[in-house]
Amino acid sequence: MKIKIIFRITTVMLVFFFIQNSFGQVTKIDTLNEVVIRSNSLVTKAVAKAFTTDFKNAISPRWYKMDQNYLVKFMTVEQRNNALYNKKGNLIYHIGYLVNTVSMPNDIRGFVNEKYPDGKILTAIHVNQYTRSIWVVNLKVGAHLVLARIEEEQVEEIQRVTDISL
Structure with missing residues (x-):
């Protein structure tokens, strides 16, 4: 009889323990505010006219509103x-x-080749801002990867790292 009572008490305690632990794991869900991105914002007539004048050969432009300005992403x-x-x-x-570094202007390519005669141009980015025209070029020179900046016929090496993919 004593064994039955101890067995029942132990069973009740184990059941109570498992029930209590199953409620011990509380799942908390945090929700974020909804973010709306508008990719087709209407642009002013002045902006549309300026864009068609500046980029006559633009393919599939996509407009975005950024504060008081308009960003357009497009292909040529x-x-x-x-x-x-x-x-x-x-x-x-x-x-x-x-997209293809072969289409890089000859004068810019000449400045790069003059400073890095053994270099191979990997990528190139052209930045125009007001009266400034800046080229940023990634090159492979021997066992190094070089980031160079070209502005006003001056080539400046920004960074040089060892290519470990060899």
């Missing part, structure tokens, strides 16, 4: 592009990512 035959206009239609900047 040889590069991916981003351009930012203010609400009056003035171009703030234009960035072109060359």
